[in-house]
Amino acid sequence: MNMVVCVKRVPDTAESEVHIDASGKDIEKSRLSFGINECDNYAVEEAIQIKERLGGTVTVISLGPKENDEVIRMALAKGGDEAIRLEDEAFDGSDGFAVAKALAAAIKDLEYDIVFTGALADDDGYGVVPAALGELLGVPHATYVKKVEILEDGKRARVGRELEGGLLEFLEIELPCVLGIQTGINEPRYASFKGIKQAAKKEITVKSAADLGLDPSEVGEAGSWAVLEKFTPPVVGEMAEILEGDPEETAAKLAAILKEKGLV
Amino acid sequence: MKDIFVLIEHRRGEMRDVSIEMLCGAAGLGGTVVAVLFGKDVDAFAEKAAGYADKVLYVNDPMFENYNSEAYQKALSALIKEHNPGLVLIGNTAQGIDLAPALAVELGAPLVTDITALEMDSDKPKPTRQFYGGKLDAHMVMKDADLYILTVREATFQAGEPSKSGEIVKVDNPVKEEITYRKFVEYVEPEVGEVDITQSTMLVGVGRGIREDKNLPIVEELAKVLGADLAASRAVVDAGWLPADRQVGISGKTVKPKLYLAVGISGAFQHVTGMKGSEVIVAINKDPDAPIFGIADYGIVDDLFKVVPKLTEKIKELKGL
Ligand SMILES: Cc1cc2nc3c(=O)[nH]c(=O)nc-3n(C[C@H](O)[C@H](O)[C@H](O)COP(=O)(O)OP(=O)(O)OC[C@H]3O[C@@H](n4cnc5c(N)ncnc54)[C@H](O)[C@@H]3O)c2cc1C
Numbered sequence: 228m229n230m231v232v233c234v235k236r237v238p239d240t241a242e243s244e245v246h247i248d249a250s251g252k253d254i255e256k257s258r259l260s261f262g263i264n265e266c267d268n269y270a271v272e273e274a275i276q277i278k279e280r281l282g283g284t285v286t287v288i289s290l291g292p293k294e295n296d297e298v299i300r301m302a303l304a305k306g307g308d309e310a311i312r313l314e315d316e317a318f319d320g321s322d323g324f325a326v327a328k329a330l331a332a333a334i335k336d337l338e339y340d341i342v343f344t345g346a347l348a349d350d351d352g353y354g355v356v357p358a359a360l361g362e363l364l365g366v367p368h369a370t371y372v373k374k375v376e377i378l379e380d381g382k383r384a385r386v387g388r389e390l391e392g393g394l395l396e397f398l399e400i401e402l403p404c405v406l407g408i409q410t411g412i413n414e415p416r417y418a419s420f421k422g423i424k425q426a427a428k429k430e431i432t433v434k435s436a437a438d439l440g441l442d443p444s445e446v447g448e449a450g451s452w453a454v455l456e457k458f459t460p461p462v463v464g465e466m467a468e469i470l471e472g473d474p475e476e477t478a479a480k481l482a483a484i485l486k487e488k489g490l491v
Numbered sequence: 492m493k494d495i496f497v498l499i500e501h502r503r504g505e506m507r508d509v510s511i512e513m514l515c516g517a518a519g520l521g522g523t524v525v526a527v528l529f530g531k532d533v534d535a536f537a538e539k540a541a542g543y544a545d546k547v548l549y550v551n552d553p554m555f556e557n558y559n560s561e562a563y564q565k566a567l568s569a570l571i572k573e574h575n576p577g578l579v580l581i582g583n584t585a586q587g588i589d590l591a592p593a594l595a596v597e598l599g600a601p602l603v604t605d606i607t608a609l610e611m612d613s614d615k616p617k618p619t620r621q622f623y624g625g626k627l628d629a630h631m632v633m634k635d636a637d638l639y640i641l642t643v644r645e646a647t648f649q650a651g652e653p654s655k656s657g658e659i660v661k662v663d664n665p666v667k668e669e670i671t672y673r674k675f676v677e678y679v680e681p682e683v684g685e686v687d688i689t690q691s692t693m694l695v696g697v698g699r700g701i702r703e704d705k706n707l708p709i710v711e712e713l714a715k716v717l718g719a720d721l722a723a724s725r726a727v728v729d730a731g732w733l734p735a736d737r738q739v740g741i742s743g744k745t746v747k748p749k750l751y752l753a754v755g756i757s758g759a760f761q762h763v764t765g766m767k768g769s770e771v772i773v774a775i776n777k778d779p780d781a782p783i784f785g786i787a788d789y790g791i792v793d794d795l796f797k798v799v800p801k802l803t804e805k806i807k808e809l810k811g812l
């Protein structure tokens with residue numbers, strides 16, 4: 228099986244305050260830490276596990292600046308073979324569709340049986356790439372994938388998609404295909420020290436829009452379905468009554484409230 | 492305004508709520524609302540949809556017994572080409588997100604996914620969606636086009652009472668060719684464990700803030716003194732720290748306890764969807780901007796490792812334990 232894995236580098240905002248910057252269209256990123264998009268990490272693991280079972284190669288692709296090399300190298304260290312990074316100012320402001328176009332342009336000339344992506348990006352949450360990429364490449368796709376089993380003929384896969392309520396929908400899909408991987412499908416490994424050392428030496432091929440045969444009007448904001456006009460703080464309903472004080476006090480206040488409500 | 496197509500979603504004999512919500516939301520946008528429905532023997536759904544739509548276009552065919560992106564994409568794009576709607580609404584569900592991007596690419600129609608609010612600028616949608624796990628609202632401007640596609644997050648629009656009696660039009664399956672590259676096989680139910688959290692009167696929900704599974708005893712202890720069961724966010728289940736049947740949310744369980752105490756949970760909408768019906772919601776989180784505080788009744792902004800043991804202590808005192 229020859230596989231391609233698309234990975235994204237994203238800021239970790241779950242535990243940090245998010246500030247809108249002066250442009251109103253971006254956030255201040257200087258104090259945020261970055262890492263691999265959560266479900267992409269599972270996608271990398273899935274590709275490597277299939278390679279370990281059936282042989283083949285894993286090519287890692289990421290769209291973004293030089294800093295993305297860190298995420299790419301981690302995927303190489305875990306067992307990826309080759310890497311391509313797509314970098315161009317023309318890609319700035321891309322929505323999921325424009326990203327999918329750049330990825331498709333890079334992937335179409337590769338030999339692949341499966342393209343893996345994450346089901347969703349932690350930052351923009353578009354979820355567009357797996358299905359759009361499949362359509363652009365002219366191959367079938369499935370997303371929210373929580374199980375992948377290559378069938379004996381090597382031409383089809385049995386794929387489990389996660390539906391609402393945790394129900395799994397199993398389907399058979401022809402290869403080559405694009406699979407959008409959902410978190411929890413496997414247990415992502417840590418890279419070994421040896422792997423990290425080897426990955427540091429590997430070459431990452433950098434490609435511009437022109438290298439991919441893309442006109443700037445096809446990608447970035449110009450090639451997107453929609454552009455961000457502005458960010459605003461979320462509209463929240465009534466905020467929680469925040470209990471003030473040190474842990475001793477807040478715990479006592481909460482305990483008293485629970486008692487008053489008959490919950491204790 | 493041209494017609495608005497709303498794709499009706501159903502699974503295993505049940506029409507999904509988001510379908511009615513979208514029909515109701517579409518009713519305020521100024522075009523003819525057309526419910527589009529594919530299924531096998533779905534006359535009853537067609538009738539139900541007619542209560543909320545000006546028109547129902549539906550296809551009965553074994554091809555649509557279960558969702559299949561290949562069959563759905565072919566059928567929906569054929570009906571869109573024939574009827575020329577200006578807007579298509581699809582649920583931002585496991586089904587919709589598998590279908591809409593490929594359909595949009597095929598038709599050359601701009602798509603915005605997972606919208607949480609919608610305004611129209613004459614015929615052009617100006618959707619709002621969220622970035623960064625609900626920490627910001629993003630106002631989107633779509634490219635000019637004749638057809639727009641949106642996937643709509645559940646509960647974005649409110650489902651009202653049926654007030655229309657739309658014309659019901661049964662159409663022939665526009666897909667003549669065989670479905671070849673994707674085949675539905677079966678549904679597999681999630682495993683059932685020893686505790687059914689949907690029946691619990693009190694739940695302590697634990698999230699990634701707990702850091703490691705070896706820290707679980709501090710929330711277990713709290714749950715024990717409260718007489719509560721332990722529930723979890725997806726992050727905790729994915730990490731393998733608690734079994735899948737403890738997961739609350741869109742891909743987990745929907746719970747309605749008297750008390751839901753969210754510990755180290757950010758409050759992503761996929762989680763909130765499963766627990767917002769709880770009577771009293773309390774959140775303990777060190778990030779004052781965590782979206783969970785937007786739906787909680789009471790909040791403590793602090794380190795859970797400091798607060799939870801104290802809370803356990805205080806409750807023990809109150810109970811005379
Ligand atoms: C299709 C799909 C379906 C999904 N279904 C579900 C679902 O059913 N259920 C679900 O839960 N999620 C679901 N998710 C995932 C969801 O989007 C979030 O990723 C998940 O809910 C995050 O879990 P969390 O809040 O535990 O972790 P995080 O978002 O990482 O948040 C951790 C929180 O802990 C806080 N914290 C950290 N340390 C401390 C400390 N010492 N003291 C206090 N607070 C601390 C942080 O401030 C942060 O707010 C789904 C996602 C997708 C794409």
